[in-house]
Amino acid sequence: MAERDPRFTIARRELGSLRKEKTIVLALALQLFIAAFSSFLVVGLVSLYDPGQVEGAEVDVAVTGDAAEDLIRASREVRGVDAQYYRSEETALRAFHEYEATGVDAVLVAETRDERVFVRAVAPDGNVQTTIVVVQLRDVLRSFERLERTQRAAYLDSLPLELPPEASSSPYFGFTYTVLLPLLLFLPVFISGSIAVDALTEEIDRGTLELLRVAPVSLTDVVDGKLLAAAGLAPVQAALWVLLLELNGTSVSAIPALIALVAALALLVCSVGAATALLAPERRSAQFLYSIGVLLVFGGTAVFPNGPINAAARLAIGSGGTVEYVAVGAIGLVAVVAYGGLRRLVGRVDADAL
Incomplete structure (x- = not known):
């Protein structure tokens, strides 16, 4: 049963310990503030944006x-x-x-x-x-x-093409769906990946990973439990932020697809973070490598017209088509492959050598 599954026990323990992390709590509070007061903040932020x-x-x-x-x-x-x-x-x-x-x-x-x-x-x-x-x-x-x-x-000797009419769109609309919404959706993903890195490197630094293995718990169970806590936190936050946006008058379409996108990205990023922690157990090195990797991945995908950021914006405004849903499915597939790779890595790692 799930109640006796050691992975759920480790996940609950990990979530309970997050309350002691002031940096994580502050980041969550900041996101909550942005989502809860989005209508007020958009006006001020647009004054800087445009x-x-x-x-x-x-x-x-x-x-x-x-x-x-x-x-x-x-x-x-x-x-x-x-x-x-x-x-x-x-x-x-x-x-x-x-x-x-x-x-x-x-x-x-x-x-x-x-x-x-x-x-x-x-x-x-x-x-x-x-x-x-x-x-x-x-x-x-x-x-x-x-x-x-x-x-x-x-x-002119020949008549040139007529200039297209000037577009009149609200900067508030563009800022909300291309900046504010992706920020609220993807920031929890980055935080979850960082939590996954810290969760494993901290156990290794303190030597408590060996104590966990004294119980009938395998290294795979430990990694899965910590991954469950970190990756599961992101879609829950995203759902809450979207709900607060709706309460503030910002309509968001295709919410299930957006939550699925966040969950897939969280699994992908957390799998990469956990693998980094196992390969580079020193906390600072692991966080540095994780940060560089995530920046390169998201920076590279941002230039594509159907990357995660553009797909999220199009889905949120209700203009998402087959391409956007295929992009969400593709990211989910990559996340599953990354998780499978993590499982293989865990099977090859000698926990006593960590």
């Missing part, structure tokens, strides 16, 4: 030069930018340096040379408002480039 979307962020720009009129016209397409014409660059710079009196946040100098328009921007250095000013200036220049391309198309 400062131009902050309500009430007004930027006054002094524009000068022979192409200033077109630049001012382009600035009207950007929300939160008030562009005013100045007759000379010296006057504009003087207004910029006298910010307290004029309120000018930046200067744009637009000059025409050889039928090309060169724009030089002056923004505050080290000011709290610098990031917002730079982002707003970037949007103005993009709008200006679009306007120039449209106007100059009439002088």
Whole structure:
């Protein structure tokens, strides 16, 4: 029965010991805070992710030069930018340096040379408002480039392709499903892998692994029990974080598939972590190798269009198709293979030599 299975006994013992680990408890509390107050945090984080979307962020720009009129016209397409014409660059710079009196946040100098328009921007250095000013200036220049391309198309011998319409999407939507949700889903996976590494290296360092084997428990049972505690923690956390997101008004689709993805990744990462701990029993070395390996794996898969991060985002917004579900199944298959490899490694390891 499960109650007498030594692996479940070891798993319960391992979960009980996690309460004494302040780092783990702090990480769990931080994730809980992010998930519980996601609606409030998204507004603040988006202000760093895309400062131009902050309500009430007004930027006054002094524009000068022979192409200033077109630049001012382009600035009207950007929300939160008030562009005013100045007759000379010296006057504009003087207004910029006298910010307290004029309120000018930046200067744009637009000059025409050889039928090309060169724009030089002056923004505050080290000011709290610098990031917002730079982002707003970037949007103005993009709008200006679009306007120039449209106007100059009439002088071309052949008509170019029409520019696609500008997409108007909410940055809050993009940030929530491409940054916040993957963070809440995959951070527990990384933590679980680290727990698996620590759980084994700690037993080896303290010499308690040999004491465990005095009982009718094999090394395989010990590793399985610790793996069960570490890998089982991630999908439980992910389910709780998704529930809190739902309570905060963030709708999440394909929840079973997302939980399955987290469980598969947790099994994969924890298997790799446990194998690392057995091959490199010294705690610092094992944690270093585990961290490098996980970063390389997740960094490499992030560039693929159907990697874990992109698959999670598409599933969460309800646009997941056959490819995303196949990706989840493939990750699950790799996780099972990794666990099988761990079992073979445990069978070859001499516990007395650890």
